[in-house]
Amino acid sequence: MAKIFSALLAGGLFGLGLALSGMVDPNKVVNFLDVTGNWDPSLMFVLGGGVITTTIAYRFIFAKKKPLFDDDFHLPSVLSIDGRLLSGAVLFGVGWGLIGYCPGPAVASIGFRPGEPLIVVISMLAGMLLYRAIARR
Amino acid sequence: MENFTPYSSLAGGILIGISASVLMLLNGRIAGISGIIAGIFNVSALSEKAWRFAFVIGLIAGASVYAYYFPIEVAVREHVSTGLLVIGGLLVGVGTAMGGGCTSGHGICGISRFSLRSITATMTFLLAGITTVYLVNYFIGA
Known part of the structure; x- marks a missing residue:
C-alpha cells in the first residue's frame, strides 16, 4: 500500500511539474x-532543472542500501x-517533432484538455503494444 | 524568442526532478513515463500494475489541479489533423518501446545516472525532433 501511495505522490508532483513547465503545450x-526558426529555449530549463535536481538527489539515494518501500533499486539491466x-x-x-507530444505531457493533458491528448495516448499505446507483438515473434 | 518562460520552466523541471527522486527513494523505480505506462499492460504481477496505475492517476490529477487554478491555453494548430496525431502517436509508442524510454526515463533519469545509453538516446531523439520540425516547416512553409 505504501508503494501505491508513493507512486501516486510522485505522479502528482510530475503532473504539476509538467503543467508548470509549459511542456503540456505542444506548440x-x-x-x-x-532551433533554426522561432526558437523557444524554455524546455532546456525543464530538462536542466530536472537533471540537476535528480543528479544531486540520486547521489544520496544510491548511497543507501535500498529504497524505503522495496528490497532493491530497479535499474535498467540493458546497457x-x-x-x-x-x-x-x-x-x-x-x-x-510531428505532433509536439511525448508520453508524459500527452497523458497528463487528458484530464484538462479534450481532443488531441486522448487521440495521441491511444495511438501511443497501440504503438507500444504493436512493437511488443512484433518484438516477441 | 517570444513566449520564453525560463523561471516557470525551471521550477517545473525541478518539480519533475523531485518526483523522480521521490519515486527512487521510496520505491526504487525510474520515473520513465513510457515504461510506466507500457508496464500497466505488459507486466503480469498485479502489484506491479497497481503502482504504475497509481502513478498515472497522480500524473493526470497533478496536471489537472494546476490547470484548474491556472488555465492552460493551447493555440489551435491548423496543420495538425487527427490522422497526423495518430501517426505521431504511433511513432512515439513504437519508438519509446523500441528505444526503452522517452524524455523522462532517458532524458531526466538516465542522464542523472550518467548512463551513456540514455545520453545517446536523448541526443538522438532531440536531433530527430529538431530535424522533423525543420522539414515540416520547410514543406508547409511556416
Whole structure:
C-alpha cells in the first residue's frame, strides 16, 4: 500500500511539474525543437532543472542500501548502445517533432484538455503494444 | 524568442526532478513515463500494475489541479489533423518501446545516472525532433 501511495505522490508532483513547465503545450514543444526558426529555449530549463535536481538527489539515494518501500533499486539491466536503441530514439523523435507530444505531457493533458491528448495516448499505446507483438515473434 | 518562460520552466523541471527522486527513494523505480505506462499492460504481477496505475492517476490529477487554478491555453494548430496525431502517436509508442524510454526515463533519469545509453538516446531523439520540425516547416512553409 505504501508503494501505491508513493507512486501516486510522485505522479502528482510530475503532473504539476509538467503543467508548470509549459511542456503540456505542444506548440511550446515544437518551438523548442525549432532551433533554426522561432526558437523557444524554455524546455532546456525543464530538462536542466530536472537533471540537476535528480543528479544531486540520486547521489544520496544510491548511497543507501535500498529504497524505503522495496528490497532493491530497479535499474535498467540493458546497457548496450545498439541499432534498436538508435532506431527507437529516431522514431520517437520524429513522432515528437510531428505532433509536439511525448508520453508524459500527452497523458497528463487528458484530464484538462479534450481532443488531441486522448487521440495521441491511444495511438501511443497501440504503438507500444504493436512493437511488443512484433518484438516477441 | 517570444513566449520564453525560463523561471516557470525551471521550477517545473525541478518539480519533475523531485518526483523522480521521490519515486527512487521510496520505491526504487525510474520515473520513465513510457515504461510506466507500457508496464500497466505488459507486466503480469498485479502489484506491479497497481503502482504504475497509481502513478498515472497522480500524473493526470497533478496536471489537472494546476490547470484548474491556472488555465492552460493551447493555440489551435491548423496543420495538425487527427490522422497526423495518430501517426505521431504511433511513432512515439513504437519508438519509446523500441528505444526503452522517452524524455523522462532517458532524458531526466538516465542522464542523472550518467548512463551513456540514455545520453545517446536523448541526443538522438532531440536531433530527430529538431530535424522533423525543420522539414515540416520547410514543406508547409511556416
